[in-house]
Amino acid sequence: MTNRQKPRILVCNDDGIDAEGLHVLSASMKKIGSVTVVAPSEPRSGMGHAMTLGVPLRVKKYSRNSRFFGYTVSGTPVDCIKVALSHILPEKPDIIVSGINYGSNTATNTLYSGTVGAALEGVIQRIPSIAFSITTYENADFTYAGKFARKLVRKALREGLPPDTVLSVNIPNISEEEIRGVRITAQGKSRWAENTIERDDMYGNPYYWLSGELQLLDDDILYDEYAVRENYISVTPVSIDMTNHGAIKNIRRWKLNK
Amino acid sequence: MTNRQKPRILVCNDDGIDAEGLHVLSASMKKIGSVTVVAPSEPRSGMGHAMTLGVPLRVKKYSRNSRFFGYTVSGTPVDCIKVALSHILPEKPDIIVSGINYGSNTATNTLYSGTVGAALEGVIQRIPSIAFSITTYENADFTYAGKFARKLVRKALREGLPPDTVLSVNIPNISEEEIRGVRITAQGKSRWAENTIERDDMYGNPYYWLSGELQLLDDDILYDEYAVRENYISVTPVSIDMTNHGAIKNIRRWKLNK
Numbered sequence: 207m208t209n210r211q212k213p214r215i216l217v218c219n220d221d222g223i224d225a226e227g228l229h230v231l232s233a234s235m236k237k238i239g240s241v242t243v244v245a246p247s248e249p250r251s252g253m254g255h256a257m258t259l260g261v262p263l264r265v266k267k268y269s270r271n272s273r274f275f276g277y278t279v280s281g282t283p284v285d286c287i288k289v290a291l292s293h294i295l296p297e298k299p300d301i302i303v304s305g306i307n308y309g310s311n312t313a314t315n316t317l318y319s320g321t322v323g324a325a326l327e328g329v330i331q332r333i334p335s336i337a338f339s340i341t342t343y344e345n346a347d348f349t350y351a352g353k354f355a356r357k358l359v360r361k362a363l364r365e366g367l368p369p370d371t372v373l374s375v376n377i378p379n380i381s382e383e384e385i386r387g388v389r390i391t392a393q394g395k396s397r398w399a400e401n402t403i404e405r406d407d408m409y410g411n412p413y414y415w416l417s418g419e420l421q422l423l424d425d426d427i428l429y430d431e432y433a434v435r436e437n438y439i440s441v442t443p444v445s446i447d448m449t450n451h452g453a454i455k456n457i458r459r460w461k462l463n464k
Numbered sequence: 465m466t467n468r469q470k471p472r473i474l475v476c477n478d479d480g481i482d483a484e485g486l487h488v489l490s491a492s493m494k495k496i497g498s499v500t501v502v503a504p505s506e507p508r509s510g511m512g513h514a515m516t517l518g519v520p521l522r523v524k525k526y527s528r529n530s531r532f533f534g535y536t537v538s539g540t541p542v543d544c545i546k547v548a549l550s551h552i553l554p555e556k557p558d559i560i561v562s563g564i565n566y567g568s569n570t571a572t573n574t575l576y577s578g579t580v581g582a583a584l585e586g587v588i589q590r591i592p593s594i595a596f597s598i599t600t601y602e603n604a605d606f607t608y609a610g611k612f613a614r615k616l617v618r619k620a621l622r623e624g625l626p627p628d629t630v631l632s633v634n635i636p637n638i639s640e641e642e643i644r645g646v647r648i649t650a651q652g653k654s655r656w657a658e659n660t661i662e663r664d665d666m667y668g669n670p671y672y673w674l675s676g677e678l679q680l681l682d683d684d685i686l687y688d689e690y691a692v693r694e695n696y697i698s699v700t701p702v703s704i705d706m707t708n709h710g711a712i713k714n715i716r717r718w719k720l721n722k
Contacts, residue, residue, distance in 0.1 A: 463645045
């Protein structure tokens, strides 16, 4: 990015092109950069790092109220990034922002999240990327989230992000006055207590809905889920390197060559 | 697991119930344990850690040649693990094995892989889990892969796996004699050079196929993709904690509270 021009910002999400969080994030980014929106044509929550293989993707122009313009991709959040970088954007963006997602992407949700997935794909393609979520599925007040996103993106463009690392940001759904500050956290160990529901259809055959509840397994503000429950904004550096480096020595002792 | 009974082994994959690698893995596991197969009803490669939200899942019994029995789930590999653990298996399995997948799950493929995704879901649910892949998409010779899988599972049941950590195993598609040994590796930095294809349909409207080629960016046998290219079996400990712990201090210096 040269000083002469505004930063080029690619905006994506996993809740789809109609989601309010996407529009808030796009509007916020327009105040500091040149924005292109590429988002799934439909909600694609829980898609993690899924990509579409064996099915062609469609791209459509999208506009709303003659004020909001973007592109939809008939696939996953990761697909959106791949198609945006290869066929929609004339130049590499300076940064990718994903969200603002409905529902925390803390703890093990990091793995399920399509919002984080899109940002990780950006980093795989060597573009600084940040994922934003708000801690509610309904009645979100995005006012401060949009403002904080802008502050963080400015900072990230100035400081640069660590290599191969996304920032996953989780913002409590409360007013600016109630937010106690920002914590740089680790991904927590909280995970879903499964409660998959079995029901019978009209023929008496069973079907299953995945369901459950996130169990808090962290007891320190050093972890993302705990921090947001304590009314802090949580910023977690998330790596595309999933190696448990500490375990390598341990497994070597198994002497698998014998 | 008590000494009195055979280990209970859940077998899953992402290539679907008909894939040869699944049948090889199941047959191999039957020699050491009591096996249940739960696999996607169709191939679901590249699904990463995707789960199905907002659509009910169907489970069907499956048999082939009156010798192979299993269950299919109409969803992703992660869905298979969730439904297997909540509704199919009467007891928690002692171990989950996923694969044997067609195509390497090395380097950044770790994130895209549904085979690894299923194993990670097992670990989230606190069950030791191992993912197996062979380094080819066609003409696989699973003979040694099936044998090595059994050796490693025996070892894992005896030694125990590190907490919150999957083993991702990549086996070269060569004969036992040609295999040079086993390396405990880190996830490599190799990634796909994107080459998404644009074509026009019969109406002249464009569609896109995701495509590309894995670029080797590792130059040391300490990394998975390099190790398999050197004819070693690669075993990588993969964690559900994606935090870049080293970057936390760095980001704290940004002083986002000001």
